[in-house]
Amino acid sequence: KAGVTQTPRYLIKTRGQQVTLSCSPISGHRSVSWYQQTPGQGLQFLFEYFSETQRNKGNFPGRFSGRQFSNSRSEMNVSTLELGDSALYLCASSFGGVFANTGELFFGEGSRLTVL
Amino acid sequence: AQSVTQLDSQVPVFEEAPVELRCNYSSSVSVYLFWYVQYPNQGLQLLLKYLSGSTLVKSINGFEAEFNKSQTSFHLRKPSVHISDTAEYFCAVSDANAGNNRKLIWGLGTSLAVNP
Numbered sequence: 117k118a119g120v121t122q123t124p125r126y127l128i129k130t131r132g133q134q135v136t137l138s139c140s141p142i143s144g145h146r147s148v149s150w151y152q153q154t155p156g157q158g159l160q161f162l163f164e165y166f167s168e169t170q171r172n173k174g175n176f177p178g179r180f181s182g183r184q185f186s187n188s189r190s191e192m193n194v195s196t197l198e199l200g201d202s203a204l205y206l207c208a209s210s211f212g213g214v215f216a217n218t219g220e221l222f223f224g225e226g227s228r229l230t231v232l
Numbered sequence: 233a234q235s236v237t238q239l240d241s242q243v244p245v246f247e248e249a250p251v252e253l254r255c256n257y258s259s260s261v262s263v264y265l266f267w268y269v270q271y272p273n274q275g276l277q278l279l280l281k282y283l284s285g286s287t288l289v290k291s292i293n294g295f296e297a298e299f300n301k302s303q304t305s306f307h308l309r310k311p312s313v314h315i316s317d318t319a320e321y322f323c324a325v326s327d328a329n330a331g332n333n334r335k336l337i338w339g340l341g342t343s344l345a346v347n348p
Contacts, residue, residue: 120275149335158340159322172335206275218264218283218326221336223275 118143120224122207128230134195137227141188141209147171148190149221150182153204162205165190166212194229202231234259236325238339246347247315253308253342255323262328265306266336267297270320279321282306293317318346 121140129135141148149172150162161174165184182192188209194201205228208221239254257263264283268276280291287299297308306323323339 122275159338161335161338164335208276218281218334220264220266220278220281221276223268223277225273225275 120207120209120222122205122224122227124227125225126228126230128232129197130232131197131199133197134193135197135229136191136193137205137207137229139190139192139207139209139224141190141207142222145209145211145222146188147210147212148184148188149208149210150190150192151206151208152176153206153226154202159206162192197231199231202229204228234261234263234325234327234337236323236337236339238321238323238342240342241340242343242345244345244347245313248312250311251309251313251317251344253321253323253344255306255308255339257304257306257323257325257337259304259327264326264328265297265299266324266326267295267306267308268322268324270322270341272319276322279308313344313346315346315348317344319344 149164
């Protein structure tokens with residue numbers, strides 16, 4: 117069973133640009149969550165999508181957005197990049213749903229974004 | 233709101249020594265508890281979890297954690313560590329009664345450094 121796949125693994129952007137990151141969840145998983153990981157802040161929750169709808173949202177500015185497609189694949193977009201957006205962006209998938217969702221997540225290896 | 237505290241940000245130990253990584257959570261509601269591990273340049277992997285039943289849970293690589301409801305703790309232990317255990321360890325909690333809004337609340341992580 118294939119794991120969670122994130123692309124690209126590494127990317128470098130300059131301030132003001134925008135970036136789109138992609139995540140393919142484990143087959144059968146309907147929930148996709150996104151996290152930002154930095155050395156000082158740890159894991160910060162961005163948002164969660166379930167069946168193409170945003171179900172939960174963290175405390176990030178509107179420059180951070182996401183979407184989920186009918187095949188459960190998800191993308192997140194960051195517009196007008198700032199230096200502080202440099203981080204490892206992690207995607208995680210789970211079965212979702214009230215009875216199946218224990219909160220256990222399956223993570224991809226992340227997309228490391230560097231903003232210059 | 234639920235919060236998770238990992239009491240040590242860094243734990244240096246010598247190889248073959250025992251180790252304990254401490255985790256406390258704030259709310260005594262019914263919870264699911266998790267330890268995740270992140271090896272260098274990788275995503276997070278589930279190490280072990282407590283959902284119900286026996287309060288002592290074990291991983292395949294020798295780690296164990298004990299759910300203590302009265303202390304609201306879920307400390308991670310290993311009697312003898314290896315160099316390969318060097319990694320970042322994250323404790324996480326989810327509210328078992330949260331239904332569709334169930335999500336993981338994360339600690340800031342403990343960096344375990346095993347020295348020869």
